[in-house]
Amino acid sequence: MRWDFVVVTVVGLVLSFAETSSGGITSSYVHITQGDHKGNGVIVSWVTTDEPGSDTVLYWSETSGVRLLAEGFHVRYKYYNYTSGYIHHCTIKNLEFDTRYNYVVGIGNTTRKFWFETPPKSGPDVPYTFGLIGDLGQTYDSNRTLTSYESNPAKGKTVLYVGDLSYADHYPDHNNVRWDTWGRFTERSVAYQPWIWSAGNHEVDWAPQLGEPKPFKPFTHRYHTPYKASNSTSPLWYSIKRASAYVIVLSTYSALGKYTPQNFWLEEELPKVDRNETPWLIVVMHGPMYNSYVSHYMEGETMRALHEKLLVQYKVDIVFAGHVHAYERSEPVSNIAYNITNKECTPKIDQTAPVYITIGDGGNIEGLAKNMTEPQPNYSAFREASFGHGILKIKNMTHAHWSWYRNQEVNSVTADSAWLFNRYHISSKESSVVAS
Ligand SMILES: *[C@@H]1O[C@H](CO)[C@@H](O)[C@H](O)[C@H]1NC(C)=O
Ligand SMILES: *[C@@H]1O[C@H](CO)[C@@H](O)[C@H](O)[C@H]1NC(C)=O
Ligand SMILES: *[C@@H]1O[C@H](CO)[C@@H](O)[C@H](O)[C@H]1NC(C)=O
Ligand SMILES: *[C@@H]1O[C@H](CO)[C@@H](O)[C@H](O)[C@H]1NC(C)=O
Ligand SMILES: *[C@@H]1O[C@H](CO)[C@@H](O)[C@H](O)[C@H]1NC(C)=O
Ligand SMILES: *[C@@H]1O[C@H](CO)[C@@H](O)[C@H](O)[C@H]1NC(C)=O
Ligand SMILES: *[C@@H]1O[C@H](CO)[C@@H](O)[C@H](O)[C@H]1NC(C)=O
Ligand SMILES: *[C@@H]1O[C@H](CO)[C@@H](O)[C@H](O)[C@H]1NC(C)=O
Ligand SMILES: [Fe+2]
Numbered sequence: 001m002r003w004d005f006v007v008v009t010v011v012g013l014v015l016s017f018a019e020t021s022s023g024g025i026t027s028s029y030v031h032i033t034q035g036d037h038k039g040n041g042v043i044v045s046w047v048t049t050d051e052p053g054s055d056t057v058l059y060w061s062e063t064s065g066v067r068l069l070a071e072g073f074h075v076r077y078k079y080y081n082y083t084s085g086y087i088h089h090c091t092i093k094n095l096e097f098d099t100r101y102n103y104v105v106g107i108g109n110t111t112r113k114f115w116f117e118t119p120p121k122s123g124p125d126v127p128y129t130f131g132l133i134g135d136l137g138q139t140y141d142s143n144r145t146l147t148s149y150e151s152n153p154a155k156g157k158t159v160l161y162v163g164d165l166s167y168a169d170h171y172p173d174h175n176n177v178r179w180d181t182w183g184r185f186t187e188r189s190v191a192y193q194p195w196i197w198s199a200g201n202h203e204v205d206w207a208p209q210l211g212e213p214k215p216f217k218p219f220t221h222r223y224h225t226p227y228k229a230s231n232s233t234s235p236l237w238y239s240i241k242r243a244s245a246y247v248i249v250l251s252t253y254s255a256l257g258k259y260t261p262q263n264f265w266l267e268e269e270l271p272k273v274d275r276n277e278t279p280w281l282i283v284v285m286h287g288p289m290y291n292s293y294v295s296h297y298m299e300g301e302t303m304r305a306l307h308e309k310l311l312v313q314y315k316v317d318i319v320f321a322g323h324v325h326a327y328e329r330s331e332p333v334s335n336i337a338y339n340i341t342n343k344e345c346t347p348k349i350d351q352t353a354p355v356y357i358t359i360g361d362g363g364n365i366e367g368l369a370k371n372m373t374e375p376q377p378n379y380s381a382f383r384e385a386s387f388g389h390g391i392l393k394i395k396n397m398t399h400a401h402w403s404w405y406r407n408q409e410v411n412s413v414t415a416d417s418a419w420l421f422n423r424y425h426i427s428s429k430e431s432s433v434v435a436s
Contacts, residue, residue, distance in 0.1 A: 028085060029183045030105060031190040032116055033197060034158075034240045037229035039119045041093040042194065044072070045224060046105045047183060049085040053110070057090045059103040077221045080210040082176040089224050097121040114191045117157065119243045122277050125396040128243030131156025132357070132390035134286075134322030135164040135200070137364025138182050141387045144407040145363045150189055152405060152412045154391040158193055158242060162322035163200025163252075163286030167364050168218065174205050179218050197223045198249045199236050200286035200322060215253075225249070230269065237262050239269055244394050246278035248316075252287035252323075256303060266307065270314040275424040279397045281316045283354070288321035290330045290347070290356040292380045295369035296323055309336045312353050315423035317400070318392070322360030325369040326385040327404055329416060330356040332423075333379040347379045352423055355402075363387040363407065382416045398422050 028047050035041030044057045055072040072090025076083065088105070095101065098120040104113045120126045131149050136142045149156060166182030168174055189195070203219035205212065220235055227238035236251035248269060256262045273281055289304040291297060300321070311319065312334050334353035337344045361368070370385045386406040394400045403417040 028180070029187045029191075030112065030114060031183060031187065031195065031223070032192075033194045033223070033225065034242065035091040035226050036093055037226065037240060039122060039240065039242050040095045040097050041091060041226065041229075042095065042116060042118070043224050043226065044088075044090045044092065044103060044105065045222070046088050047085045047180065047222075048088065048106075052086040054105075054107045055088050055090060057092060057103055057105055059092060059101050061096055062100045062102065063096070075221055077217060079176045079205070079212055079218055080173050080207070082173075084176065084218075084221065085180070087222055091226075116192055116194070119157065122241045122243060124244060124276055124279050126243040126394075127396065128245060128394045129155060129157050130245070130392045130394075131159045132162065132320055132359045132392060133159050133195075134162035134320075134362050135325055135360040135364050136161075136186070136362035137164070137167040137366075138178070138185050139363055139365055141363025141407065143185070145361075145387055145389055146186065146189060148405060148407050148412070149389045152389075152391060154393060154403070154412070156193070156391055159189070159195040160247065160282070160284050160320060160392075161195045161197055162284055162320050162359055163198045164202040164322060164360070164362075164364065165200070165219070165223075167202050167366075169202050169205055169207075170365050173210055174207055174212070174218075176218055179222060183222070196240065196242075196247060196249065196284065197225055198284045198286055199251055199253065201253055204253055232265050233261050237265060241278050244278055244397070245280040245282055246273045248281070248283045250283060250285040250303075250307075252285050252300075252303060256306060258306070263306065266310065270310055273314070275315075279422050279425055280318075280394055280400060281314065281424070282392075283311060283316050283319045285319070285321050287323045288328075288356060288358045288360075289319065290328075290333060290379060291321075291324050291358055292328065292373050292377050292383060293324045293326055293369050293385075294371035294373060295325065297373060299323070304335065308334070312336050312350075315352060316354040317420060317423045318402075319354045319356045321356070321358050322362075324358050324360045325364065325366060326358065326383065327361050327388060327390075327416070328356075328358040328383040329381045329402070329404070329418065330379050331381045347377070349379065352426070354423070355418075355420060357390065357402070359390050359404070361385075361387050362389070381418070384415065386415070388415065398425050
């Protein structure tokens with residue numbers, strides 16, 4: 001039965017449909033991300049290879065069971081001699097908070113059914129658990145990282161993805177088939193929980209020699225973000241609220257200097273955050289500002305020099321980045337006193353400044369970044385070159401627990417962990433990070 005008639009969310013329409021299927025010709029793979037600013041919208045995206053099929057998503061909450069439809073659209077793109085499948089994007093809005101939904105994409109015998117859970121409505125003491133994955137790629141180690149994340153009893157509900165997805169650009173002519181295989185590989189997680197996307201250098205896909213001078217072409221066609229909801233003018237930088245967290249995504253590889261759209265947006269964005277509604281202010285980007293590995297050493301200096309002052313001023317709690325294929329956690333640190341002439345160039349441990357975490361250890365084709373600068377700088381609290389993932393467990397307005405898991409350990413042994421005390425709500429008496 002077909003249900004791809006044109007309706008935009010028909011309330012109360014009950015449909016019978018083929019619920020079972022093993023995939024079939026039209027549906028190939030699915031991914032979801034947050035679809036609005038406040039957390040009760042979802043963007044469902046899926047790629048069909050042979051025919052466009054339907055742009056409609058059928059969904060219903062487990063509590064009401066009422067079948068609803070949301071209408072999307074599809075795009076295609078060409079890259080050198082590759083032509084993409086039909087990439088469908090459908091935003092579902094005004095969902096109930098804290099509710100499990102089933103959803104179905106595809107038509108006829110090729111429908112596929114998945115589910116997701118919306119987050120609780122934002123509020124100061126709402127607990128929530130994020131997974132942190134970066135630089136994943138699609139190797140044996142990538143698969144171990146994803147398996148380890150999925151089987152972690154800490155149960156991440158949403159992934160904050162710190163950039164570098166498929167590494168398609170590592171293959172001849174940026175072979176975009178690798179974007180498809182990455183989509184299929186990650187589906188087993190990202191069809192059921194949103195991954196919040198930030199773009200890395202491997203998303204740029206800038207190849208004028210192939211007639212592809214437009215940066216971020218495959219990424220922006222495949223992975224949509226709810227950027228308009230935060231008044232951003234680019235899908236590469238935006239913000240979302242999710243439970244007690246306010247997440248700001250930045251683009252390391254877009255213009256970010258003083259008079260650029262990204263910087264204008266960030267300057268307007270930070271004062272808007274209501275820390276009594278969303279106490280935890282988290283920044284996600286690809287290139288780290290603090291990195292004591294030899295790999296990509298000092299690459300983040302431009303961004304640090306331009307944006308660190310704002311991050312300190314607005315009491316950002318944590319800055320997550322990837323790019324360096326290893327793990328590192330900083331002390332709460334600030335280098336904003338430095339102004340070239342005053343020689344105060346050593347970063348200072350500052351309990352009111354952000355903690356910087358590099359989690360680019362997903363396990364891609366380029367391997368681990370093993371070389372470290374020596375001696376370990378004082379701002380670097382912990383570093384280790386192993387593949388893994390992280391979990392951020394927000395407990396309440398004041399306390400969050402961070403842990404890092406190496407792939408080589410089964411049963412999710414914590415390899416590094418720390419209590420993080422909220423920068424904004426911190427009691428001046430206690431230290432804001434305690435390694436545990
Ligand atoms: C694209 O071109 C490369 C050679 O540059 C070739 O190996 C590949 O088969 C071509 N792919 C398609 C889909 O035509
Ligand atoms: C769906 O499957 C049924 C039973 O296998 C078959 O009879 C029917 O032709 C199929 N419909 C389509 C549209 O493929
Ligand atoms: C990836 O991991 C899954 C789950 O652990 C496993 O079933 C699958 O065989 C792995 N795939 C490869 C190619 O190693
Ligand atoms: C976006 O801008 C509009 C109009 O200025 C404003 O009403 C809205 O609150 C803004 N949204 C966010 C998330 O800042
Ligand atoms: C640089 O820092 C020094 C010492 O903190 C200060 O006296 C000086 O005014 C600063 N220069 C500028 C241009 O801000
Ligand atoms: C890492 O260190 C080893 C040993 O000092 C050296 O041979 C190698 O070139 C270094 N690699 C990089 C990327 O700096
Ligand atoms: C780093 O910490 C050590 C031990 O506390 C101290 O002796 C040293 O001076 C510090 N280095 C810098 C550059 O601050
Ligand atoms: C917040 O969570 C921490 C850690 O679980 C706990 O020790 C603390 O008592 C909680 N604070 C409040 C006000 O419940
Ligand atoms: Fe990178």
